[in-house]
Amino acid sequence: MVVKKIPMRKCAGCDCMKEKKELIRIVHTPEDEFIVDFSGKKSGRGVYLCHSKACLETARKKKSLDRSLKCTLPDTVYEALAKQLEQEGRDE
Numbered sequence: 602m603v604v605k606k607i608p609m610r611k612c613a614g615c616d617c618m619k620e621k622k623e624l625i626r627i628v629h630t631p632e633d634e635f636i637v638d639f640s641g642k643k644s645g646r647g648v649y650l651c652h653s654k655a656c657l658e659t660a661r662k663k664k665s666l667d668r669s670l671k672c673t674l675p676d677t678v679y680e681a682l683a684k685q686l687e688q689e690g691r692d693e
């Protein structure tokens with residue numbers, strides 16, 4: 602049996618494993634910036650989230666993004682993410 606290797610990452614909100622390309626990556630760069638990384642290629646410590654506002658809210662409540670990034674994510678980043686998800690309009 603051949604198992605195809607698909608890079609899987611865990612959503613910080615719902616704890617589901619999903620394909621990397623199905624998730625949003627938030628990166629804390631070595632320059633101490635927070636970037637919503639759509640290319641998935643930025644260097645730095647990253648966390649992943651579903652394209653879902655529910656997951657964003659859950660992650661915010663649980664502070665799981667802060668925990669994964671080992672620092673406090675600024676409100677502006679949450680706002681930027683919420684805005685982005687609104688534009689995508691594919692909340693589940």
Ligand SMILES: [Zn+2]
Pocket residue numbers: 612613614615616617650651653656
């Ligand atoms: Zn999720």
